[in-house]
Amino acid sequence: MKSPDKDILHGIYKKDIKTFELLYNQYFNRLCHYAYSYIDERKQAEDIVHDVFVALWNKKLEADTIECISSYLFRAAHHKCVSYLRHKIVQRKYEARHSLKIKEAELMYHDYKNYTFSSLQLQEMQDIIDTTINDLPGKTADIFKLSRKEELKNTEIATKLNVSVKTVEYHMTKALQALQQALKEFI
Amino acid sequence: MQKLILKYLAGEVKKKDIEQLTTWLDESRSNQAEFLRIKKIWIESSNAFSKDEGKNVMAFDEFRERIEESRRDDKINISQNDQKPWIKMLKYAAAILLLVGASGLFFFLGERSSLGQEIDYCLVDVPNGGKSVVTLPDGTKIWLNAGSKLKYNKNFGAKTREVYLEGEAYFDVYKQEIPFLIHTTHINFQVLGTRFNINSYPDNDRIEATLVSGSLKVIGENREGYERREVLLKPDEKFTFYKNENALAVAKVRAKELEEQRNELVTKLQPIALARTAFLNKDINTQEEISWVEGDMVFTGVSLEELTRKLERKYDVEFVYKNEELKSYSYSGTIKDFTIEQVLKALSLTSPIKYTVDQKTVTLKLNKKYKIDYKKD
Numbered sequence: 245m246k247s248p249d250k251d252i253l254h255g256i257y258k259k260d261i262k263t264f265e266l267l268y269n270q271y272f273n274r275l276c277h278y279a280y281s282y283i284d285e286r287k288q289a290e291d292i293v294h295d296v297f298v299a300l301w302n303k304k305l306e307a308d309t310i311e312c313i314s315s316y317l318f319r320a321a322h323h324k325c326v327s328y329l330r331h332k333i334v335q336r337k338y339e340a341r342h343s344l345k346i347k348e349a350e351l352m353y354h355d356y357k358n359y360t361f362s363s364l365q366l367q368e369m370q371d372i373i374d375t376t377i378n379d380l381p382g383k384t385a386d387i388f389k390l391s392r393k394e395e396l397k398n399t400e401i402a403t404k405l406n407v408s409v410k411t412v413e414y415h416m417t418k419a420l421q422a423l424q425q426a427l428k429e430f431i
Numbered sequence: 432m433q434k435l436i437l438k439y440l441a442g443e444v445k446k447k448d449i450e451q452l453t454t455w456l457d458e459s460r461s462n463q464a465e466f467l468r469i470k471k472i473w474i475e476s477s478n479a480f481s482k483d484e485g486k487n488v489m490a491f492d493e494f495r496e497r498i499e500e501s502r503r504d505d506k507i508n509i510s511q512n513d514q515k516p517w518i519k520m521l522k523y524a525a526a527i528l529l530l531v532g533a534s535g536l537f538f539f540l541g542e543r544s545s546l547g548q549e550i551d552y553c554l555v556d557v558p559n560g561g562k563s564v565v566t567l568p569d570g571t572k573i574w575l576n577a578g579s580k581l582k583y584n585k586n587f588g589a590k591t592r593e594v595y596l597e598g599e600a601y602f603d604v605y606k607q608e609i610p611f612l613i614h615t616t617h618i619n620f621q622v623l624g625t626r627f628n629i630n631s632y633p634d635n636d637r638i639e640a641t642l643v644s645g646s647l648k649v650i651g652e653n654r655e656g657y658e659r660r661e662v663l664l665k666p667d668e669k670f671t672f673y674k675n676e677n678a679l680a681v682a683k684v685r686a687k688e689l690e691e692q693r694n695e696l697v698t699k700l701q702p703i704a705l706a707r708t709a710f711l712n713k714d715i716n717t718q719e720e721i722s723w724v725e726g727d728m729v730f731t732g733v734s735l736e737e738l739t740r741k742l743e744r745k746y747d748v749e750f751v752y753k754n755e756e757l758k759s760y761s762y763s764g765t766i767k768d769f770t771i772e773q774v775l776k777a778l779s780l781t782s783p784i785k786y787t788v789d790q791k792t793v794t795l796k797l798n799k800k801y802k803i804d805y806k807k808d
Contacts, residue, residue, distance in 0.1 A: 261495075264494065268490055268491040269491075272487055272491075273486070277473075279476045281470065290490070292691050294493060294497055304791075304792055351456070359510060391441065391475040392479075392480050393477070395477065398438070398441055413437065416437050417433050417434050420433060420437060420472060423472045424468060431471045
């Protein structure tokens with residue numbers, strides 16, 4: 245399904261700073277979104293992702309330790325998120341929301357093999373998302389972009405566009421369905 | 432349901448929505464798959480729109496800073512005799528007070544805050560592969576195991592006796608009116624005068640304390656929303672706090688008898704007795720908790736993962752597992768003053784394990800040839 249990005253892996257073993265710059269460009273945002281889906285504080289989520297890269301930089305690696313860089317990074321981020329969540333549960337007692345997050349993280353973890361893409365596939369996916377959203381009716385596209393690009397909450401979008409939250413939810417679901425259709429070969 | 436998932440991902444759900452979503456997820460695998468599909472689209476679409484190069488450049492700059500920092504930290508650990516550059520850098524006024532043990536580090540650090548207030552404290556930082564003995568101003572003696580840190584206030588003993596421990600230490604606390612307080616990441620311990628062992632390495636999932644004599648008060652951490660719990664430990668008892676489960680357990684051990692045996696063991700060199708045990712030995716051995724003070728390692732029914740973590744500290748090496756299943760293998764035995772090669776040899780002779788050494792990295796592999804034989808017993 246995926247061909248490992250040989251050069252990138254080689255660069256990681258050699259601790260080549262240029263390779264890490266490339267990795268940051270390709271994965272930092274993506275991993276932040278991933279971590280942010282579990283951890284409410286953005287700064288904390290970014291911290292965790294930095295930790296993942298720093299640990300990779302400091303790790304003594306053998307030539308075949310990492311098979312697929314995207315799956316490695318997601319797994320590493322995943323572990324850090326889960327231990328952070330567990331720590332939170334210990335700190336603040338039991339919270340239903342946190343334990344659902346952990347459940348979610350576990351599901352995601354068992355599924356990680358289906359969430360590894362080569363650089364080429366990632367690029368392709370991004371292009372498809374771009375085109376799909378741009379092909380949507382104007383209002384649906386606007387609302388979806390406000391949510392995912394500006395990362396506004398549904399209520400914030402509703403206020404901004406002077407529509408009801410229900411309307412926002414309707415358009416979000418529409419956009420999602422279109423993306424599900426467009427990305428069905430990937431996801 | 433899609434609507435509910437979207438709301439959940441956007442962080443806009445109420446308590447009853449969470450319950451509904453949890454039930455729905457538990458219902459079927461196809462529900463779970465559906466959820467994951469939506470979540471991936473959620474992450475990827477956000478990423479598609481936020482290809483903000485500026486942010487990535489900034490993030491990469493931060494990465495550069497962080498690896499610089501970690502490189503400096505490494506230097507601090509290695510260069511015991513060359514402190515000048517980093518002392519300036521960290522604004523510490525430091526003077527080496529004492530150098531104990533083979534490679535134990537002992538620092539006297541004074542940190543000055545920007546306001547000119549002095550928050551002086553002492554930090555004992557023992558690198559992997561080292562060991563240290565510390566005598567505090569009140570006469571208390573503390574043996575620190577490899578990879579441990581001990582911090583205490585400079586005016587320790589004046590009004591309070593308080594130390595902060597990360598790692599493993601054997602305490603011989605001098606008896607005084609002032610209570611002696613030990614802080615670890617999750618649990619605090621209070622004593623008057625006694626001998627005991629505390630194991631609180633941050634990468635362990637538990638904190639353990641074994642009491643030899645006197646009494647030891649265990650105090651559950653007093654953070655926000657956290658119930659304060661106290662347990663009084665008697666001699667011959669071992670306390671365990673499980674970090675993930677937030678649970679504690681107290682078990683009976685044979686401490687006194689074993690402490691006497693310990694002295695005997697030190698003079699009598701024992702052969703390596705590494706044997707796989709099929710059961711987890713519930714009968715905890717106090718010898719195991721305090722034996723490293725003398726330079727040997729005793730362990731009963733510990734997993735290979737735990738054992739190699741100890742070996743990593745003792746010999747300053749790193750273990751890499753080729754087969755995850757190896758980690759759960761269970762071992763009992765004694766390791767005296769052997770070389771790492773001897774220990775590895777013993778491991779490979781008594782269990783289906785092959786090893787290769789490359790500088791400081793040891794790779795463990797399953798030896799398929801022997802695996803069948805071991806399954807029989």
